[in-house]
Amino acid sequence: MSYFFQIVVSGIVVGSIYALAALGLVLVYKSSRVANFAHGQIIAAGAFITFFLTVRLGVPIFFSFLASMLITFFLAMSVERIFLRRLIGEPIISVIMVTIGLASIFDGLIYLTPFGSENFSFPTFLPTESIVVGGVSISWTQLVGVIITFVLIGCFSWFFKKSTVGISMRAVSDDQFGAMSVGISVPRVFALAWATAGLSAAAAGCIIGNITGLNFETLHAFGIVVFPVVILGGLDSILGAVVAGIIMGLIQQFASGYLDGNFGLNGTGDVMPYIILLIILLFKPHGLFGIHEIERV
Amino acid sequence: MSQNRWLATGNFFTSYKQEQRTFFTHLDRTIFTCFLVLLFGWPLVFEISNKYMLVLDNILIAIVAVMGLNLLLGFAGLISIGHAAFVGIGAYTVASVCQVIGENHVIVTHFWPVLIVCAGIMGAIFGAFVGLPALRLKHLYLAIATLSFQMIFEWFIQFMSFFNQGQTIYVGRAHWFTGQVGRSEHYLFWYYIILIIVVVLGFGVRNLLKTKYGRCLVAVRDNDRAADAMGMNPGLTKVYAFALAGFFAGVAGALHAYLYRGVGFDSFTLHHSVAYLAMAIVGGLGTLNGIFWGPVAIKYLDLQVEQFSELAGHYLTYAPNVATALKPLSFGLVIVLFLMYEPRGIANWWRIVKSYTKLWPFRY
Known part of the structure; x- marks a missing residue:
């Protein structure tokens, strides 16, 4: 039974990271209807910036965490300003391909640095022994990561529900012309949405980096795995992203915990999200919390 | 009105027959013929090293694959981020035949045109199957559905021991009427074969777009509801566009398998x-x-x-x-x-x- 609870705990840990990573994708999609395929690369960039600041420049990890969030904030904002702003109103395939192209560019830039091909790990700043409760163990890094994730998600939800900027962002996602007519600058909201997405990506990157170690391949793979998450939750729902992230984390951990090695299967944890994605797309394309707006033939 | 058959400054068609011609002016036909002669004659005149011959072969294979993708994306307006998986299905059709009957069996080495067509059909079947979500999904959702097909394909190939866990499966050397195609002329031989296939399929696409089925694709791309109102079947058209794309990709995959004399998983990833x-x-x-x-x-x-x-x-x-x-x-x-x-x-x-x-x- 403790095996079961162990899987539940690790599923929640993985799931909360998915939730944070998916949050950025949902923010961008919600306001500007752009599916950002370069999100994984921004996550990786955030993680590497934190690592560089902490290890090479000796900045305390808390400050480098904040600094990397600030840097990716402006990085994502400039990406929107330089590349995506010109493509407003273009066909969807152009927009998708531009973000794929951007992912490729970021790949190239990160491969040019030593971070692209080596493994790193953050210096440990928390106690290394795990907490064991009733046979279920969780490491301090995981615990703190999950707590930070939920605090951040809480902050973002507050920001969207209560603050003026957040309300204007929701207005833009609801109706662009309506938002314009009450004096909201739509391009500025797009830029802000990208910027907050960059910020959350950096946070996700740091937490993943602390839990699993820094490896570019694993970090940018998150940019693809979040798609099943956001589709499950509904592409434009923040609550959906959080719930679906945790569901997906649990499904993945249960699949690799119970299916692998049992029926001659292995690696099911990697493929399960996509199978679920296909099933959802076939039966409930708008996800759990998404708005019904899919056209049908 | 007498027309200049060499140069036309505008569109002067007076019958449907004229519009259906493959080449509108003599100039078009001449340029095309010269281009073909150049492509066929080039390797005979110049000595091209195997390295560059391989690049040329690769370009031609990519042309076959992109033909399918352009039909799907450009003409039918359906986004697919899983095209390499279709190419992979073509290649793994050849590979699985090799696994079952041996890489140097006479079917693999002598009847390769049949296998290439089979790979195309296999690709078409999978294409139609993957196209089924297109009945309900559009744009981004469709892109993500095809993306998930790509990921499932990658996982499946790496998981199945029948496919050697994604490691290289060897394919035997092809035979021509003159006997086995040797190491030195391998790339040259496939250059000509693929070039012929490209020309045939190119004409096929060109003519397809002038038929009812081709025009259906374009109509569904522009507005599927209007196409529906005009008596076309948008759902069927979409599935059929995916099947066509799968066919082209399957042929490209089989050619890839024969050209490299082996099929490995890493030529059919998301990157491709x-x-x-x-x-x-x-x-x-x-x-x-x-x-x-x-x-x-x-x-x-x-x-x-x-x-x-x-x-x-x-x-x-x-x-x-x-x-x-x-x-x-x-x-x-x-x-x-x-x-x-x-x-x-x-x-x-x-x-x-x-x-x-x-x-x-x-x-x-």
């Missing part, structure tokens, strides 16, 4: 799907000559970047492998710049040149 998309976009979506320009441009860029990174490797010593860095960088830049400044692709340059020379020296 993106590369096919880039080729289709750089060439020009929804155009016929874009099918040929795109792969040429992207593969040429790859070649140049490889040479450049050898040079740059001397200076950038701290970066572990400059080619792995510069390839995605240049590739991404090309995609982004084309989409921002020339979204209609290289085919548009061709169109501009053509319309300029048509009216020269007059202009409006």
